[in-house]
Amino acid sequence: RRLGNLKSFRTPHIILNEGIQNNSITSSFLDYDCSFYKGIVGIYSQENNEKLLKIISLFLNSIYTKYFAFLTTSSWGIERDVVKHRELFDIPYILKELSLNDKEKLILTFEKFLSTFIDLEKRKLEAEINNLILNYLSKDEQIVIQDTLNYSLDLFEKQEKSKAVLPVNDIDVYSKRITKELNSWLEDVEMKVSATHYSINSNCPLYMVKMSFGNEFVKTKTSKENIYDELKTLDQKLWNEESKNLYFRKKLIYYDNEDVYIIKPNQRRFWSETAAMEDSKSLLVEILNMKE
Numbered sequence: 001r002r003l004g005n006l007k008s009f010r011t012p013h014i015i016l017n018e019g020i021q022n023n024s025i026t027s028s029f030l031d032y033d034c035s036f037y038k039g040i041v042g043i044y045s046q047e048n049n050e051k052l053l054k055i056i057s058l059f060l061n062s063i064y065t066k067y068f069a070f071l072t073t074s075s076w077g078i079e080r081d082v083v084k085h086r087e088l089f090d091i092p093y094i095l096k097e098l099s100l101n102d103k104e105k106l107i108l109t110f111e112k113f114l115s116t117f118i119d120l121e122k123r124k125l126e127a128e129i130n131n132l133i134l135n136y137l138s139k140d141e142q143i144v145i146q147d148t149l150n151y152s153l154d155l156f157e158k159q160e161k162s163k164a165v166l167p168v169n170d171i172d173v174y175s176k177r178i179t180k181e182l183n184s185w186l187e188d189v190e191m192k193v194s195a196t197h198y199s200i201n202s203n204c205p206l207y208m209v210k211m212s213f214g215n216e217f218v219k220t221k222t223s224k225e226n227i228y229d230e231l232k233t234l235d236q237k238l239w240n241e242e243s244k245n246l247y248f249r250k251k252l253i254y255y256d257n258e259d260v261y262i263i264k265p266n267q268r269r270f271w272s273e274t275a276a277m278e279d280s281k282s283l284l285v286e287i288l289n290m291k292e
Contacts, residue, residue: 008042009035012050014057016041016088020081023157025069025088027060029053029110041085054110055103059095060088062133067145068092070153077156097136106132140277147274155269164269167202174271175209175220181280183217194218198227200266206231206238207266211283213258234263253283 007013011034016027018039027043031050036042045053059065068091075082098106106129113125134142151164175195182193194217196210208227212218238250251270254261262279264270 005042005044007044009033010044012045012048012053014043014053014060016043016060016085018082018084020076020083023153025060025066025083027057029057051103051107055095055098055106058106058110058129059133061129063130063145063149064094064133064137065091066153067148070156071148094133094136098132102132102135143273143277147272151269151272165267167204167266168200168207168268168271171197171207171209171271172220173273174276177273177276178209178211178280178283179217179220181277182211182283185280185284190215192217195220197222198225199223200231201228202266204228204231204266205235206263207271208261208263211260211262213260231263253286 011030011032013034014027014029015034015036017025018041029050034042043053043056065088069083069088070076072090073083073087075084109125109128109132113122113129116122116125134145137145151162155162155164175197179193179195186192191213192215194212194214196212197220198208198210199222200207208231210223234252235249238252240250249265251264252261254263260283262283269275
């Protein structure tokens, strides 16, 4: 039986579990010798650099690594909940961008995390660590990562119990972002986009937002129009049978002169900030194609 590199068993080192635990990748920095077997990988520093190993352990436990692992590794979500260490080594490495000050902050937070036994305090420290790492990405990249974990990963793990399929509870997140994106594209022309909300019951299968094009930006308003019955009727017509017992529900974008109605299932995953960024791009493409 192969022993592997004996240096990986000796302190200081990191042990990395290739199995997904509680929907997360888990690694630990150890300041003592430790042997392990299949499914556990040891990582060591040739210079015995404890600070570097601690930062790498934080990086492997971060939501940044979780995001890339969920989307790119070959087994997680497909065959079994396993992430091979060689696949993790292909994740974009942003630690080299860390300033010396942020590295010291990470080490300090790491030590605080080890010294506390209060769950609430641990969660706050985890958030601080993730923020320090994610701050080296753009705000949009941070939003995409958070939405993917909150909705796509949560839906995969919890399925019908996921918050991703709960009714929409904050449409402002979507409408503010899509109007911002569209208006940034329309800066060079004398046209602005404004949003209209509707009071839609949580048990309604569809949700709708109206985008209006005009010469001036109008503050978002909520229409008093009751569209519940129309949305329920429309929902019956949006199901598409791909094969026997397999149906997909389509989204609908309806153009009426200067108004555009966006209609999608009444589930939070379809009305996130990331969804707004994606919809703004597809909406612009469709508008440009109609003009050609």
